Amino acid sequence: MNHSRRGSGGRPLRPYISGLVVVLVIAGAVGALDWDLSVLLDAESRTQAALRVSRFVGAFGAPDLSNEALLQGASLSVQTLSVALLGSALGIVMGYVLALGASRIVMVGSDTTRRVARTGSLLNLASHLARRVALEGCRMLLDTLRGVPDFAWAVLILTIPGPGPVTGMLALGLSVAGMLGKVYSELWDSVDPQRYAAVSQQGGRLITLFYGVQPLSGRSMLSYTLMRTECCVRNASVIGVVGGGGLGGQLFDEFAFGNYERVVTLLIFLLLLTGGVDLLSNWLRYRLRAEHTGSRMGVQRAAGLRIGALRRLEVLGIVLVALAGSLWWLRDGLARSLSELQRIEWTWIGEQVGELLRPDLSPGTLAEASLSAVVPVAMGILSTVGACLIAAALVFPSSILFQRHAHLFTGEDPGRARRMIRIGSVVVARGTALVLRGMPDVAWVLLLASFFRLGVLAGVAAIALHSSGVLARVFVEVVDNIPARRLEPLHIVSRTLTFVYAALPIAGRDWRTYGLFQFESNVRAGVVLGIVGVGGWGTRFTPVLAIGTCRVRVHF
Amino acid sequence: MSRQENCELVGGAQIPSDAAVVLDKVCHRFGASQVLRDVSFSIARGERVALLGPSGAGKTTLLRLIAAALPPTEGVVRTLGQDTATLSGRQLRRLRRRVGFLHQSDNLVPQLRVVHNVGLGRVGHWGRIRALWSLVWPQDVDRIRAALDQVELADRLWDYPDTLSGGEQQRVAIARLLVQEPALVLADEPASALDVRLGRDVVTRLTTSSLARRSGLLVSLHTLELLGPHFDRIVALRGGELAWQGEPSQLQRSTLADIYGTEYRGLNLSGSTPTP
Numbered sequence: 001m002n003h004s005r006r007g008s009g010g011r012p013l014r015p016y017i018s019g020l021v022v023v024l025v026i027a028g029a030v031g032a033l034d035w036d037l038s039v040l041l042d043a044e045s046r047t048q049a050a051l052r053v054s055r056f057v058g059a060f061g062a063p064d065l066s067n068e069a070l071l072q073g074a075s076l077s078v079q080t081l082s083v084a085l086l087g088s089a090l091g092i093v094m095g096y097v098l099a100l101g102a103s104r105i106v107m108v109g110s111d112t113t114r115r116v117a118r119t120g121s122l123l124n125l126a127s128h129l130a131r132r133v134a135l136e137g138c139r140m141l142l143d144t145l146r147g148v149p150d151f152a153w154a155v156l157i158l159t160i161p162g163p164g165p166v167t168g169m170l171a172l173g174l175s176v177a178g179m180l181g182k183v184y185s186e187l188w189d190s191v192d193p194q195r196y197a198a199v200s201q202q203g204g205r206l207i208t209l210f211y212g213v214q215p216l217s218g219r220s221m222l223s224y225t226l227m228r229t230e231c232c233v234r235n236a237s238v239i240g241v242v243g244g245g246g247l248g249g250q251l252f253d254e255f256a257f258g259n260y261e262r263v264v265t266l267l268i269f270l271l272l273l274t275g276g277v278d279l280l281s282n283w284l285r286y287r288l289r290a291e292h293t294g295s296r297m298g299v300q301r302a303a304g305l306r307i308g309a310l311r312r313l314e315v316l317g318i319v320l321v322a323l324a325g326s327l328w329w330l331r332d333g334l335a336r337s338l339s340e341l342q343r344i345e346w347t348w349i350g351e352q353v354g355e356l357l358r359p360d361l362s363p364g365t366l367a368e369a370s371l372s373a374v375v376p377v378a379m380g381i382l383s384t385v386g387a388c389l390i391a392a393a394l395v396f397p398s399s400i401l402f403q404r405h406a407h408l409f410t411g412e413d414p415g416r417a418r419r420m421i422r423i424g425s426v427v428v429a430r431g432t433a434l435v436l437r438g439m440p441d442v443a444w445v446l447l448l449a450s451f452f453r454l455g456v457l458a459g460v461a462a463i464a465l466h467s468s469g470v471l472a473r474v475f476v477e478v479v480d481n482i483p484a485r486r487l488e489p490l491h492i493v494s495r496t497l498t499f500v501y502a503a504l505p506i507a508g509r510d511w512r513t514y515g516l517f518q519f520e521s522n523v524r525a526g527v528v529l530g531i532v533g534v535g536g537w538g539t540r541f542t543p544v545l546a547i548g549t550c551r552v553r554v555h556f
Numbered sequence: 557m558s559r560q561e562n563c564e565l566v567g568g569a570q571i572p573s574d575a576a577v578v579l580d581k582v583c584h585r586f587g588a589s590q591v592l593r594d595v596s597f598s599i600a601r602g603e604r605v606a607l608l609g610p611s612g613a614g615k616t617t618l619l620r621l622i623a624a625a626l627p628p629t630e631g632v633v634r635t636l637g638q639d640t641a642t643l644s645g646r647q648l649r650r651l652r653r654r655v656g657f658l659h660q661s662d663n664l665v666p667q668l669r670v671v672h673n674v675g676l677g678r679v680g681h682w683g684r685i686r687a688l689w690s691l692v693w694p695q696d697v698d699r700i701r702a703a704l705d706q707v708e709l710a711d712r713l714w715d716y717p718d719t720l721s722g723g724e725q726q727r728v729a730i731a732r733l734l735v736q737e738p739a740l741v742l743a744d745e746p747a748s749a750l751d752v753r754l755g756r757d758v759v760t761r762l763t764t765s766s767l768a769r770r771s772g773l774l775v776s777l778h779t780l781e782l783l784g785p786h787f788d789r790i791v792a793l794r795g796g797e798l799a800w801q802g803e804p805s806q807l808q809r810s811t812l813a814d815i816y817g818t819e820y821r822g823l824n825l826s827g828s829t830p831t832p
Contacts, residue, residue, distance in 0.1 A: 505667035
């Protein structure tokens with residue numbers, strides 16, 4: 001029986017207490033931020049803001065479609081895509097190598113402790129210890145790579161290759177390596193040792209990895225890698241703002257000059273690029289899944305395998321061509337960065353790195369750092385709450401289960417007109433989510449700046465809007481995965497009530513997990529937006545770095 | 557609901573138009589497989605009918621057709637006077653509210669407390685706003701508690717379903733039917749996941765509550781041991797066709813062997829052929 005606290009009439013108090021805690025946390029986050037609402041309160045600045053907004057909205061009606069603008073947009077899109085591809089490739093390679101070091105089964109093996117105890121020689125013990133140390137070292141390195149957002153990596157690296165695609169590539173590569181290295185090593189370590197026992201009895205640890213573990217976790221690795229690459233394209237368009245080249249930088253400049261017609265053109269290219277990659281990655285992952293279930297059914301298995309091997313070669317070819325194309329496209333930038341290398345005063349870099357390793361740990365700096373940490377956390381909380389609400393509101397209209405396939409549990413033939421309306425609702429809602437997540441949060445900030453100026457409100461709204469699109473996709477996926485037969489016993493009145501009474505509780509746990517993941521990345525986004533000028537850690541980052549004191553290390 | 561005529565002609569027999577269920581030459585196909593073939597029968601208001609037949613005979617499909625969860629491929633299904641194939645929107649919702657359906661399992665949402673799971677039976681009476689608000693502040697708690705009291709689970713009002721046993725979960729689902737106050741209750745092998753003793757308890761609760769409230773009842777059963785004393789009639793399906801119908805007292809072993817075919821030996825008939 002349940003012994004939790006009960007109110008009058010036996011009502012459990014726990015849900016209300018947790019509700020209260022959530023409200024208090026939100027209130028605390030609101031209180032922690034410095035809201036500058038003068039733009040909205042002051043009549044004059046309100047009219048000015050309205051003027052800016054109307055100019056911008058007007059520009060949407062008439063984007064700059066001159067040949068020059070289109071050419072620029074297209075070439076910057078290709079540049080962004082090239083940076084993203086090369087960055088991901090770099091990240092995948094580095095991540096894989098570091099994953100080898102961070103994986104328990106590669107470094108230590110699954111039952112080494114027993115073996116060490118059995119043989120017991122001092123040399124064995126020493127090598128075992130050394131491998132353990134290397135393991136922990138690699139894991140810490142991965143944590144650092146992942147902990148610093150790619151945006152911040154760009155700011156840190158900027159001084160070496162100079163602004164341009166190489167900075168963007170390296171920054172993306174470092175952060176992708178951090179993410180994928182962790183995912184790969186965890187995937188390998190989570191495979192049940194029984195499943196590759198036949199291999200591990202024959203060969204060493206690396207043989208076990210290549211012939212036993214990796215084939216078993218390959219599909220998940222591929223799926224994560226695709227997802228990361230897709231993210232990389234989105235981030236590549238943002239990283240330009242701090243000098244990583246591509247769409248972002250140009251967008252920022254045009255915005256600063258108030259050239260809204262050109263901004264709209266670039267935004268269209270940005271949406272086409274991110275939306276296209278989004279849909280492509282969806283399709284690829286769908287194919288992966290379909291292939292998986294196909295081979296399970298044992299339909300023409302041998303033939304399927306041969307086709308699979310051929311297709312793998314094909315894909316490898318396409319990837320190599322794409323990478324070569326990216327290198328060719330970025331050849332000027334690469335050459336420039338290479339020539340920069342010769343001009344770098346290595347002693348100066350050495351001094352900088354030396355300072356990085358001797359962080360300023362004075363109480364003043366520490367206090368300042370921890371105080372400015374409050375801002376991104378508060379922004380993360382508020383934007384995640386907002387994003388979850390928007391995403392949840394988008395789920396019902398974009399759910400295939402509740403719109404297109406509702407008859408499976410309602411038994412209702414909605415008729416042609418209503419069926420069209422429901423399909424329309426799915427298209428519109430999914431399209432909205434696609435646009436919401438297709439615009440990176442930094443681009444949203446630039447847009448919202450014309451409403452609220454650069455301030456906390458714009459930052460929170462920007463992160464909320466972008467991440468609501470991200471969350472909407474996974475939220476809908478969870479709901480659409482509920483089998484229709486599961487809903488039939490619970491469908492008594494209307495689709496909406498079945499959604500609230502059955503689908504929401506069933507999907508709730510997964511939604512919460514995704515929401516918490518998003519919170520983590522939203523805090524990181526809060527730091528990033530600070531660099532653009534929203535406040536918090538980020539604001540300190542740029543000027544401090546510019547002075548060259550490199551105290552920023554402390555801020556991590 | 558209009559009731560212009562007192563009687564209408566269905567399948568050649570005179571059937572009162574206020575019958576709870578009327579099936580007229582109903583066929584149903586899923587893709588290429590014919591699940592029901594030319595099924596005609598009716599259930600009077602307040603009548604309690606047991607639906608028998610081996611697995612795959614089409615019992616579940618028949619119940620889903622009556623519940624308007626499926627439109628028939630051919631023929632007419634009239635539930636509480638409404639042709640289910642023509643219903644949509646508000647009319648369908650109104651019918652749904654008046655038909656209670658108890659499934660073999662998965663009747664409850666495991667993530668919702670018992671009070672909400674039972675309250676789900678009231679949402680049709682509450683209206684949308686009140687139904688939503690009930691998830692925040694449960695409504696009609698006294699009525700829900702009274703229904704749970706009838707199935708002897710009043711003290712589990714605030715618990716989660718996964719703390720209950722299988723039999724208790726089905727009783728919670730029955731409590732939902734009680735607060736829903738339907739004019740017709742359909743139950744699809746409601747005891748198949750339970751042992752015989754608990755299964756009998758569930759079926760008896762269904763029949764007695766139907767007796768008390770004079771609502772129609774159609775229960776499909778997977779074993780004859782569950783056939784309690786309160787059924788007025790038996791309808792048997794075999795291979796998607798109506799194989800036999802009549803009073804429980806008329807049911808012969810030979811008929812059963814005929815209906816169940818190879819499954820006959822698994823029926824546990826040792827001395828338990830129903831005697832009225």
